[in-house]
Amino acid sequence: MTIAYGESVALMGPSGCGKTTLLSILAGLMLPDTGKLDYWFPGLPSTDRLTAAIRRHHVGIVFQSIHLIPTLTVLENVEIPMFGVEKSADRRLHRAREVVERLGLSAFADMRPHQLSGGERQRVAIGRAFANRPILVFADEPTGNLDTVSSDHVVQALLDMASQTNGSLLVVTHNPGVAACMDRILTIVDGRIVTNGAKAPARLGTAS
Numbered sequence: 001m002t003i004a005y006g007e008s009v010a011l012m013g014p015s016g017c018g019k020t021t022l023l024s025i026l027a028g029l030m031l032p033d034t035g036k037l038d039y040w041f042p043g044l045p046s047t048d049r050l051t052a053a054i055r056r057h058h059v060g061i062v063f064q065s066i067h068l069i070p071t072l073t074v075l076e077n078v079e080i081p082m083f084g085v086e087k088s089a090d091r092r093l094h095r096a097r098e099v100v101e102r103l104g105l106s107a108f109a110d111m112r113p114h115q116l117s118g119g120e121r122q123r124v125a126i127g128r129a130f131a132n133r134p135i136l137v138f139a140d141e142p143t144g145n146l147d148t149v150s151s152d153h154v155v156q157a158l159l160d161m162a163s164q165t166n167g168s169l170l171v172v173t174h175n176p177g178v179a180a181c182m183d184r185i186l187t188i189v190d191g192r193i194v195t196n197g198a199k200a201p202a203r204l205g206t207a208s
Ligand SMILES: Nc1ncnc2c1ncn2[C@@H]1O[C@H](COP(=O)(O)OP(=O)(O)OP(=O)(O)O)[C@@H](O)[C@H]1O
Pocket: 013, 014, 015, 016, 017, 018, 019, 020, 021, 022
């Protein structure tokens, strides 16, 4: 598979076929037993591994189970990834406010996650994933536990943030409606990736 710069890709397939495993390998959270990865991030030397430093600066991850820090406010949760990347506290706060506003969450900025709905919480997690303007964002079943309306908002938030940062998006989903919103759909069939359609302006990375 190849993911291009600025492209949004859905990854589908039956339960247990390996979508989360593939995403975890691509995101550098797991090492593959076999196969090869290549990343060509703009402005960076090509690499076959996403190290923690590359992940911190250039990659965002959104999980189905959200994982916000319950004791921090919405604004503080969005700000977390910027520590160690952006030294200026003023710039961190400015960027966090900008992201929260863009996601339509300004009214919740000073609230704690438990005061928000599931969909709102997931949008905060999306804001956190995009806080450092990453080149590549992985989302694993980001709408898995949400109703249709909240799910639509979450997909819009993902696409809007990706287009603002011109980042690439890989979304694992069981939902054909969510998949249809992406530029391209990859499906794992009998252990192999099948693709439909292609929009490939420039390579960002491949896995085989
Ligand atoms: N850490 C692990 N060690 C060994 N096997 C694992 C591990 N994690 C997952 N598996 C197995 O690998 C297979 C693929 O799991 P994975 O979670 O990637 O599938 P999936 O397509 O994401 O499924 P779902 O759609 O249900 O989330 C499954 O058979 C699972 O039991």
